[in-house]
Amino acid sequence: MEKKPILQVQTVQNTMLLPLWGRAVASEKNPEILYDKQAIDIIKNYDYNFKNVAKTFGEFGGICYVIRARKIEDAIREFIRKYPRGTVVNIGAGLDTSFSRVDNGSILWYNLDLPDSIAFRRSFIPDSERNISIAKSLFDTTWFDDVKFTFEDGIFFVSGGVFYFFKEQQLREILRIMARRFPGGELYFDAESRTAVKKSNNMIKKTGNKGATMYFYVNDAKKFQSWSSAIKLVSCEGYFKNIPFNKQWSLRLRLMMRMSDWTHMMKFVHLRFLK
Template identity: 30%
Template structure:
């Protein structure tokens, strides 16, 4: 079969990093996750993924995915027919990993990404793609056609926006999807300022912009907004930590001791918006 060359903008191209991270883990005998669709997509794309080989941040990307998976699973356990929205979905396969047969799902990304995504995924009755920017005021109206409550997962997305745009996304969600949960990461100013030496991003054109030293401070952006969870790679949710093969646990323990400041700089956060 002919391989497809991804035609993607600079920020969009970053989707290939977590995709490759999941494929690499899947190909290992004892990887931290199993994602055969990621392997299929990597094999079907004409792209030099070897440029990412050996980068530690591939492991970080897969650990991050497991944290987000855990939050989405917890939500689906409480609300089996609620709606999950992947904001900046890339070639994410969370639905494939977690579908419970009743959840509703949207995968939103910029038009060039959705075009690529459509060569691997199809819309179904419970799962649909939206070609839009997360800052576009129209997408919550699509989502509202699906039953609540709503869980929005913005994995490795909002960091690429200027703070003003991140604030506009919070405002949009607060107004149009009250009561929603929103999962996202924050990166400290120090981490953003040192990204030119990041093991993968250094070689790519995309740059992160949103500096956030304290995710708790985001609560002040709007009344009733609450930070319900915030953790680092050193504080994996118990079910994630239990599933990790021993070599990962050892590596993680070493990294959290040796590179404490770096680990603290990058946080995984869960927000809950005020109810109507």
């Protein structure tokens, strides 16, 4: 078997294995939400001990990862219904496999991530003509020139589990620049409250990774509109809203989901860059 690249343990990049594990494990049990065959195949063929991850995140964590993929993909499908030849940029793509499920045969898709992350990704998921990787940091704005799009066909940015690792000042600045460069574009991503981010930091450390501190949180999504007059909040909704419940889920699991939405601990934020 071909030897795969190794991710350094004490890094943010290493966290890409967490959603991969979650989608593989939870999608087998919850195919009505999302079924990720690529993730399942990668887990089977990658020599990594996920026992500590499974013990730390458990069933709820796995379901959260598969729901995150489903919600982001639903948002992408809504976008490409309006813009069938649009461009999608997946920020911090890691080992995301969404393109294989949402591709309509005409969209142009970019996976943006750090060079070592893209090298790791390509060892499992090769690029194709319309599914292209960009090995650069989000903050290296030269990637703007690597993305092909037209204002008429639209551009949609998505990011799953990434913005947490940035400080607010960093994110504020890059979103201001993106809003100016991509007027009419949209951005969809997940976020947590300050309390939830503290809990997530503790869980990541329990996996043995002490080099991936989470900073960014969202208690009130309206704050994004104060960052720039070109940024508009389209929506902010509960993490588990409109997700079909599996009858086999325990009462405890369902209560955790309802409590999360009720207390606004986890959410999805949709922004638009005004023209």
